Amino acid sequence: xxxxxxxxxxxxxxxxxxxxxxxxxxxxxxxxxxxxxxxxxxxxxxxxxxxxxxxxxxxxxxxxxxxxxxxxxxxxxxxxxxxxxxxxxxxxxxxxxxxxxxxxxxxxxxxxxxxxxxxxxxxxxxxxxxxxxxxxxxxxxxxxxxxxxxxxxxxxxxxxxxxxxxxxxxxxxxxxxxxxxxxxxxxxxxxxxxxxxxxxxxxxxxxxxxxxxxxxxxxxxxxxxxxxxxxxxxxxxxxxxxxxxxxxxxxxxxxxxxxxxxxxxxxxxxxxxxxxxxxxxxxxxxxxxxxxxxxxxxxxxxxxxxxxxxxxxxxxxxxxxxxxxxxxxxxxxxx
Numbered sequence: 001x002x003x004x005x006x007x008x009x010x011x012x013x014x015x016x017x018x019x020x021x022x023x024x025x026x027x028x029x030x031x032x033x034x035x036x037x038x039x040x041x042x043x044x045x046x047x048x049x050x051x052x053x054x055x056x057x058x059x060x061x062x063x064x065x066x067x068x069x070x071x072x073x074x075x076x077x078x079x080x081x082x083x084x085x086x087x088x089x090x091x092x093x094x095x096x097x098x099x100x101x102x103x104x105x106x107x108x109x110x111x112x113x114x115x116x117x118x119x120x121x122x123x124x125x126x127x128x129x130x131x132x133x134x135x136x137x138x139x140x141x142x143x144x145x146x147x148x149x150x151x152x153x154x155x156x157x158x159x160x161x162x163x164x165x166x167x168x169x170x171x172x173x174x175x176x177x178x179x180x181x182x183x184x185x186x187x188x189x190x191x192x193x194x195x196x197x198x199x200x201x202x203x204x205x206x207x208x209x210x211x212x213x214x215x216x217x218x219x220x221x222x223x224x225x226x227x228x229x230x231x232x233x234x235x236x237x238x239x240x241x242x243x244x245x246x247x248x249x250x251x252x253x254x255x256x257x258x259x260x261x262x263x264x265x266x267x268x269x270x271x272x273x274x275x276x277x278x279x280x281x282x283x284x285x286x287x288x289x290x291x292x293x294x295x296x297x298x299x300x301x302x303x304x305x306x307x308x309x310x311x312x313x314x315x316x317x318x319x320x321x322x323x324x325x326x327x328x329x330x331x332x333x334x335x
Contacts, residue, residue, distance in 0.1 A: 029191045032108050033062060034131070035079035036124045037115035054115050055081055057169045058141075061176035069181075073188060078104050099236075105130050107198070107242035110190025111183060113176065116142035128152075132159045133246045134197075136190075137183040141166060141175060160186075201241035204252075204263060209238040211259040223258040227251075272305040279304070279318045286324035300324065303331050 035058060037051055059077060066075045080101055092100070105112070105127060112131040114124045131138050137160045142148055144165040155161055162179055166172040180187070212220065212234070224231050229251060237243050237255065244252060256263040275283070280301075287297040304318060304327065316323055 030074050030076050031110040031187045031190045032104075033075055033077050033187070034105050034109040034112045034127065035059070035077050035081070035115070036112065036127045037079070037081055038117050038124060051115065051117050052081065053169075054117065054172070055079060057172050058113060058115065058176050061173040062180060064173070065177040065180040073184065075180075075187070078109065101127070102130065103240070103242065106134070106246050107194070107240065109136060110194065111137040111187045112139070114138070114140045116140055116146065116148065128155070128161075130246055132161070135160065137186055138162070139164065139176065139179045141172060143167075197245050198241045201244045204256075204261075205238065205241045205244050207261050208244075208256060208259055211261050212238055215259075223255070226258050227254045229255060273308045275301070275304060275308075275318070282319050282321060283324050286321035286328075289321050290325060292328075300328055300331070303327075 035055060037055060062075060062077065066073050080097075109131070112127060114128060116124070128138060128140070132155065140148075140152065140161065140163045142163075142165055144167045146165070148163060148165075152161075153163055156163055160183075164175045164179075166175055212223070215223065220231075220234075224234065227234075229237075233251075234255065237247055237251065252263065283297065283301060283304075286292070292300070316327060318324060318327060
């Protein structure tokens with residue numbers, strides 16, 4: 001696959017920024033690249049212009065490596081610097097900015113590029129976390145000799161995250177172009193994976209929302225107290241499949257439990273078989289006889305359900321304290 005940039009082709013500012021034109025509704029398969037950078041702590045117009053020039057360099061590199069490559073392909077770009085920079089005075093509230101950028105990254109983005117000017121910002125850090133939870137390809141670029149968090153480098157071991165330093169605009173352009181070419185297949189397949197993700201979580205989101213809307217205000221307050229999930233966060237999780245898709249497992253499971261919604265089958269995971277009454281009674285007797293604490297007893301209960309689902313327990317009925325002691329030894333010995 002050849003996607004080497006055509007170096008002889010100069011791209012004007014307005015042509016490069018044409019990438020910021022969002023795809024039409026009848027063009028759903030054009031991948032979207034989310035371009036993040038620090039905005040709030042830029043002190044003066046000079047710093048803003050510097051960051052905007054860096055953004056233009058990145059955008060031009062994206063244009064060269066996609067639409068103007070020898071094997072062209074289309075991408076589009078979303079950047080808070082273009083849509084919601086604080087100096088634009090567009091009247092958006094902090095909540096509106098958060099919802100705009102989070103919704104775009106959760107539901108529409110296929111990759112993330114972060115310009116780490118002066119070490120980045122808290123906003124960019126949050127966007128990196130979101131993109132990592134969705135397993136998007138990520139590129140973090142920073143000026144050489146600028147300190148970069150060891151935690152960010154460590155994250156590259158668990159995510160598709162490339163951290164690269166540059167010394168000049170040309171080097172920055174080369175890094176971005178090579179990265180885009182190396183991730184072309186994954187990014188081009190992003191729209192299909194996004195659609196599948198939305199479909200997987202759509203039914204779960206619908207059931208949770210209906211269960212929430214059926215509650216009285218007092219019952220909703222009880223759910224918030226029981227889960228320790230802020231009311232605004234609950235509403236957001238029930239707002240769209242995209243919000244649910246990036247949520248922590250503990251958030252979704254706790255909310256579903258509080259709303260009495262079974263989630264295992266809805267996300268493609270069959271529920272574990274439960275133990276029979278006599279098996280549970282035997283476990284309680286074994287815990288009492290052998291002095292197992294509550295944590296270990298519940299761990300054995302869960303392990304037995306997993307083994308039942310796998311078909312791993314055949315000739316052990318788990319109907320006596322002795323059966324449970326043997327099972328415990330097997331688990332402890334990794335058998």
